[in-house]
Amino acid sequence: MQIRHAEPADYGRVIGRVNAWWGGREMAPMLPRLFFVHFEGTSYVLDDEDGQLAAFLIGFLSQTDPEEAYVHFVGVAPEHRGEGLGRRLYERFFEDARGHGRTRVRSVTSPANEESVAFHKALGFEAERVAHDYDGPGEDRVLFVKPLG
Numbered sequence: 001m002q003i004r005h006a007e008p009a010d011y012g013r014v015i016g017r018v019n020a021w022w023g024g025r026e027m028a029p030m031l032p033r034l035f036f037v038h039f040e041g042t043s044y045v046l047d048d049e050d051g052q053l054a055a056f057l058i059g060f061l062s063q064t065d066p067e068e069a070y071v072h073f074v075g076v077a078p079e080h081r082g083e084g085l086g087r088r089l090y091e092r093f094f095e096d097a098r099g100h101g102r103t104r105v106r107s108v109t110s111p112a113n114e115e116s117v118a119f120h121k122a123l124g125f126e127a128e129r130v131a132h133d134y135d136g137p138g139e140d141r142v143l144f145v146k147p148l149g
Contacts (some may be wrong), residue, residue: 001054001085003092006043011036013053014045014075021075031058031073042069042096044089054080057089061100069097071107090123098148105148108134108141120144 011033018027035043039060048054055076062068071093076086097105109116111130121127125144134141 001046001048003044003046003088005040006036006045006056006058007040008033008036010045010053010056014056017053017077018075021078035060035072042093044092046085046089048077048080053077055085055089057086057093059093059097059105061097061102062106066101067103069093069100069102069105071105086119087123094146094148103148105146107144107146109144111140111142117142120146 011031014036015028015031018031019025021027035058039058042060043058044056045053046055056074057071058073059069059071062070071090074086074089076083094105105125107120107125108131109120111117117127120142123146125146128143128145130140131143132140134143
């Protein structure tokens with residue numbers, strides 16, 4: 001499977017699957033079309049051998065801090081989990097962020113999502129802290145940072 005840049009045409013493919021990939025949780029509002037329009041160069045898609053969406057990563061270069069890049073959302077189809085697709089997407093993002101002079105990558109996840117917390121730590125992210133009410137009342141998040149060496 002080859003990694004390619006996300007395109008606006010991928011929006012419907014991702015939105016049509018993301019809630020199911022999260023066990024029916026309403027995740028689609030976290031992925032407005034603007035990510036597929038304005039961050040093509042730092043967002044990626046992987047299709048399986050049948051041309052079906054297998055994984056995606058939505059990321060961007062910080063407009064505020066020229067040293068940072070940010071991973072906003074990553075998804076892997078349930079039938080492809082454990083194949084290293086998420087790691088491949090992150091590594092591609094790290095490579096491209098370095099190419100743009102970025103020295104660190106940030107990401108956040110829910111502290112209740114233990115698999116995501118473990119995954120980020122396995123990728124070399126450090127948990128800076130848990131930010132209470134980060135995404136609104138009761139929406140705590142683990143704030144991660146990964147230095148790019």
